[in-house]
Amino acid sequence: MAFQVQIRINKNTIKPFGVASSSEEFEKFTIGELKERALGLFPGVNGNFKLSFAIFTFNEGDLEDNQTFKSCGIEHLSLLVVVLRMPGGGGMKLLHV
Secondary structure, eight states, rough: EEEEEEEEEETEEEEEEEEESSHHHHHBBBHHHHHHHGGGOOOOTTTSOOOOEEETTTEEEEEETTTTTTHOOOTTTEEEEEEEEEEEETOOOOOOO
């Protein structure tokens, strides 16, 4: 069985994203590893600007690269919201809808 999360990449698009083949591998998967692998979901992103991710869950808030899915409470099919931050952008707020 493939273990996945769902990634919201804009207000109208949620994509399933496979991250592991076992529950043990899924629990040890880190936010940093997710960031590296998720770059493929953003075809317009290239090396012309600095890119960082802020990944949020509605219960946990901003997540750090070294955190594992288990430490964040992320489960199979959890919904993660990815926000791209680019140089020159203003402050960002996450609004709960």
